[in-house]
Amino acid sequence: MPINGRIAGWTAAALMSLFVAMGAEAQDGASSEAEIQRYREMISDPMSNPGFLAVDRGEALWSTKRGTKNATLETCDLGEGPGKLDGAYARLPRFFADAGKVMDVEQRLLWCMTTIQGLDTADVIKRRFSRPGVESDMEDLTAYIANKSSGMKFEPQLGKPEEKAMYALGEAMFYRRSGVLDFSCATCHGEAGLRIRTTNLPDFSKPNKSAQESIGSWPTYRVSQTALRTMQHRLWDCFRQQRLPSVDYGSDMVTALQVYLVAVAKDGELQVPSIKR
């Protein structure tokens, strides 16, 4: 579903001013239900969501020949068989026998780039998070692949011993307090109905609706960053808030956390790419 870039660009600017207006109103203590409703309509309309531009770029990248092997990614197996994308994201992370490990979508894409395309991924990883004027292949490809599971429910893959082990790692990381402020993920996401300042915090301590809605909304177009962001970015940024050092992109701890998060979001429905603050 290619979308006219100019329309989506204009929409991004309009959304930005809407968010600013909403913020100002919230500060007046008079948050308007009508404004919130207007915002809800906008996010559920794919034509107003610039995240779909990333989906389009990802679709093009998927079938672009690159690397020393001058190959496309079309034979990449994301768990459902070579090139099969429908529902693949809803069943990730999962164990891949060829790589001998549990991988999330981004680790798997890097693996396919290396093995199928012979692509030197150093540059791809350098551009892992897009910024003005610099597009991210990883964000675009992830948006494209995740969109192929939109409307489907998460099916956490926890049957294999390797998957169970990664779940245990993720759960332990979720509860592990460390660092100068003693924070863990659970400090901020361990109970239902809590806020940091005015921001509502999803509860990831047990399966529940806030976890389903939250995890089911990634990847998302973040209006405040004018960029599509994936779970790798979200968790990297939450580690920052936790006062931990910058975690490596595509590392096992990030995948382990995703195994855990997808499990608490079980049966949640993907609506992606979404759009949010």
Added chain:
Amino acid sequence: MNRHTIAVAALAVAAGLAASLPAGAQDAKTHPEPAGFEAAAKTSWSKVKPDEWKTRLDTDETQQLCNLYRNNPPPDIARKIMEMNRATVVYPADGQVIGDWKKGQALANNGRGGQFSDEPNTVNGGNCYACHQLDPKEVSFGTLGPSLTGYGKARDFSPEAAKEAYAKIYNAQAAFACTNMPRFGATRFLSEQQMKDAVALLFSRDSPVNK
């Protein structure tokens, strides 16, 4: 986290009643780190230098115990954690715990510090509003901690209560094992003067918290 159990345990220990606790609280569940955790952490933060690893990723004894019991330690462990943390509290040499409430207000609003995105010479904030309601006019407050509105007034501006608040900010786990509140003084995240200013926000008669 089971706040109720912790609160009961904390109260019981404070009153010296640990022995009369129900048996159920004694066999609290433990959650040791799974095999391979350390190795996965090492490969996931591969560029971190040893000193940063020590301060940000390694755990101290308090954190290890809270992690083992997922913030719900049995009474004897809770008592041990509180004793250990009480021993870290250092009161100001001049005995004065009340600073400038206006600076305390700025401190409570400041969420900077400790993040890898911060400039090296960033002045750390207390970020109290992230978790607490304080000045009732400030509508942007979090709910991870209890409301502190009217805190000093409710305690008749008692100097003893102000000293306790200083200790709370210095090391929240001296009085509440495995609380979610950071240990600002024990970790040197805030300076003595900053903590005095925070106490002033809670205990000054003209602080908006008490209006």
